Amino acid sequence: MPEPTNNTYDVVIVGSGFAGMYMLHKSRQMGFTAHVFERASDVGGTWYWNRYPGARCDVPSMEYSYQFDGDLQQEWEWTEKYSGQPEILRYASHVADRFDLRRDITFETSVTSAVYQESTDRWTVSTDEGATVTAQFLVMATGCLSSENTPSFAGMDNFEGPIYHTGKWPHEGVDFTGKRVAVIGTGSSGIQAIPIIADEAQHTTIFQRTANYSIPARNEPLEPEVQAEIKSNYAEFRAANSLQNGGFGSRIRRGEIAALEADEEERYLEFERRWDEGGFGFLSAYTDHLLSQESNDTAAEFVRRKIAGIVVDPNTAALLSPTQVLGCKRLCLDTGYFETFNRPNIDLVDVSEHPVSMTASGVASNGREVDVDCIVLATGFDAMTGTLLRIDIRGRDGLTIQDKWSAGPRTYLGLQIPGFPNLFTISGPGSPSVLTNMIVSIEQHVDWIADCMDHLRSNNRTTIEATVEAEDEWVDHVNTVADFTLFPSCNSWYLGANVPGKTRVFMPLIGYPPYVEKCNEVVANGYEGFVLT
Ligand code: NAP
16 A cells, blocks of 8 residues: 655645546645545545445546546546446546546545644644655545445444444445344435335335435436437536536526426426436426525425325325425435335335434334334434544644534635645535535536646745635525525535534535536636735
């Protein structure tokens, strides 16, 4: 395993998912010395850890991939419209080989602390393996969904069988054949895993706290002609995607009117077409689905009717029917999720009113106990801030990130935090990140950070630090935009509402591509909102 060869670097990067890998490559390309620390034993980030059955991306493969290197994007062949986890991990590994990244990555090593030394304007970074290095720049490429959320269920220690978390799945896989399985959680991970687990297991019981909207993914093999056609003009395709809301989907038909401007039958046909096509295009039928409750109700009612049409038992169908705003929690894409509830070997238990607890032999709620052999927790993540707050990060005057963010995360552009000079977050809270095609956002952030480091070097500057005024204005902006929408209306992980005790703050910025324009404008105005020394 490559240990750091020096103890001083221009850049230390934490994490070797898609953000850390590109940050390393870009830093090297620009002549900076760089080193990465990664807690996993290989690259891939979220795709390294989330190996649960059915794990699959919900952004099409031809878009969920790097565009920084023309040859790379031409040579890699995707096999499916939406890639499964194994294929994405193979791609990450291919990128690491192709650019010889692993020689500058120390694996199986977690960064435990990062302390800013004011006397030298450098970061001292320490790891759980005892390494200590210093760097001018510290880039946190730690991912948005990288700390799994394991609720402390009463009696959890008593359960005698194995408990698996979808976000930390055993590498050797899990054989559910002949097993009685409990699954807790019906977000994107649960909805992808449940049909496959139920197909394999003797019996599966789903413990559902909140029913979720899901649209068929309609995944299919990626025809070579389709791939070749996109590759024949890849740059143009990428450029068109970057101009779309969320940085993806230039081939999605975007509705141009509000939902209530269409009459009922027209609306029904439009939703029906989009349901048949599958994917996130469903959300683009009308312009105002996340702005107007009435508009949202029309789409929500359509999905509820679909559920009622698919699920044979009316009580189960009713339990599976969500009532919150559609899209307020991330919309799920599935393959046969609702159909799975017609199997004879699956049960659905509503735990919305009564918490789940565990016993030696099973899972209980509201006095009903179900004996199982193993439990799958599809309970999500301490998103966007969880991983950063687990590291002892201390900036100017010993300010800790935990203190700085005690009332929720505060950043300027989701890139920097006042008090923490030369520390950058890739796809941090306050940036559009999880509301976009992550790889597009990552590349935009890495390019911005690398240009910024180069600007400092060329102008004989040592540090860059966001001002408190810029941060205040930015946080206000992020909140104002969110409050203009229906996003804050439900208990989503975007708000941190899934983790008990976490401050309720809407963390991502809604608005890509305007965000990119803002980042470019900040640079054009001489790094407006930052102080360079
Ligand atoms: P999630 O969306 O946060 O879902 C977690 C589930 O666990 C929810 O149903 C939640 O219920 C339930 N839960 C949490 N704590 C519980 C408790 N104490 N008792 C009972 N139920 C509990 O997590 P996720 O499914 O892992 O997905 C997270 C995000 O990862 C997604 O939104 C998406 O951005 C990303 N992801 C993407 C894909 C993809 O590309 N297709 C796949 C997987 C994940 P409540 O809703 O009531 O909180």
